[in-house]
Amino acid sequence: MLKTASSARILRAFDEYLHFGGFPENIGRSNRREYVSSVYRKVLEGDIITRHEIRNPVSLRLMVKKIAESVKDTISYNRIAAAMKGIGVRMNPQTAIDYMAYMEEAYLTFPVRNWFSPFSERESVRKHYFTDTGILSLFLVDREPVLLENLVASELYRRYSADFEESVSFVKSAKTGLDIDFYLPAEQILIQVSYSLDQNSREREVNALVNADRLIPDVRRFLILTYSESGTIDVGDIRIEVMPVWRWLLEGKENQA
Secondary structure, eight states, X not given: OOOHHHHHHHHHHHHHHXXXXXXXXXXXXXXXXXXXXXXXXXXXXXXXXXXXXXSOHHHHHHHHHHHHHTTTSOEEHHHHHHHHHHTTOOOOHHHHHHHHHHHHHTTSEEEEEBTTSOGGGTTTEEEEEESOHHHHHTTOSSOHHHHHHHHHHHHHHHHTGGGHHHHOEEEEETTTTEEEEEEETTTTEEEEEOSOOOHHHHHHHHHHHXXXXXXXXXXXXXXXXXXXXXXXXXXXXXXXXXXXXXXXXXXXXXXXX
């Protein structure tokens, strides 16, 4: 068990990581948000706009903002183009495809595919997360649940970077009602991310995992990752681990040691 003082230090460090990201050069700075903003500008202007000779940089900036607002949601290129049109920016789906490829090439964002999608939809309907939560936080206000899920996604991206597309997916199906944040098929792990577990969220996350166990074969570990709560939930022969994200991060470090 961690002592109270140690736990408090870990939570402070975790909060900084959640809101300001993982850039080592940002440690100890008085204005961390400004440093993250400068990194974002450098990536956007140098690695994307200049390199790819973007003629309408305003449309790209607005698309990045739209993607940030859509983290946690499945989104298609047609939907991106339509959303841009809704705010007065003309964009066709091919431009959305190109811009998204540039963002991924610059390691600004990365996609996660739906394990349950037909093969024809796996590339066109995906979730998109930011590689660093600090950059995502530039676009969000009081959205800690979104930052927490993005942090889990970025850690999985780091852990499984060698074969991420096959190693990590989400599971969503209107037909079966499945809605799982992350699925690691090789390790047979299901992960839900919930900032906190009140009665409603607890029931929702538990039911999602129980339903997934009926339709996904041979799952061996069920996780609900939270901001600070921990424990276990037993449903029939299923044991669900409830774990703070910071502890899960440390668990990953221990497994790599």
